[in-house]
Amino acid sequence: MDGYVTKALGECNIVARMTDNGKITGYIVDGEVSPLEFNITERARNRLPSWLPMPYGLLSGAAHGRPWMTDRARTVSRGGEGLVGEAATVMTAIMVVMASLEMCLKSLQGYFGYELDAALRAVP
Template structure:
């Protein structure tokens, strides 16, 4: 098709890429088990916070999100995850034994570390499409020479990868 239909594949590839990056972060076999557990605890503990924000944004009561938070905190305590606090007393992550990890993953940074060299910055590229960033839209407009929006081969390949 002209222009190539790259926007939907870019958006969908970002979903797959993010899931893979989070899974790899939590289960990375190159790090000690206790660090993997600490990473899992931190990522898991962020979910109730996101659920609470979503409930507030939609005007729902926080009951279900609070129940989720209580469940996660109880489970982490039973698993002997040690909460770690930052300088301002805010929960910053968890530890298991001598290993620790922060609360959540910086997905863009992670993508830069683990993506192959032949595919430079695919997470940033898909981020531009997903969030309708002006630089992405501007590039598509420039490629179309004023005739709508156009994709390019590199964008389509990133979406397929």
């Protein structure tokens, strides 16, 4: 399999970037560098809204259904008539949604070239 992949990469003019020890750290395709090793937390932190406190923790907690994020939202009230709500839980959920909307608008603006500055100013 390694030989097959190496041959295919060569046929496509894809060059492996290596350390002095021979470890592959990425590839070069048409002059563009594609690294294999990067810190996803750092990359995410640099792209998230600066106004969102603890952005990675909040977003990963929501995305992965962390107990600290969801426990109060699924607790039934004493009378059994509804769920127990807490202002902090509601605010955290709103912050996650607002940050997601802002990131989505920025992605659309960058990818498609839409003019969304007015919409972005209205989000936070």
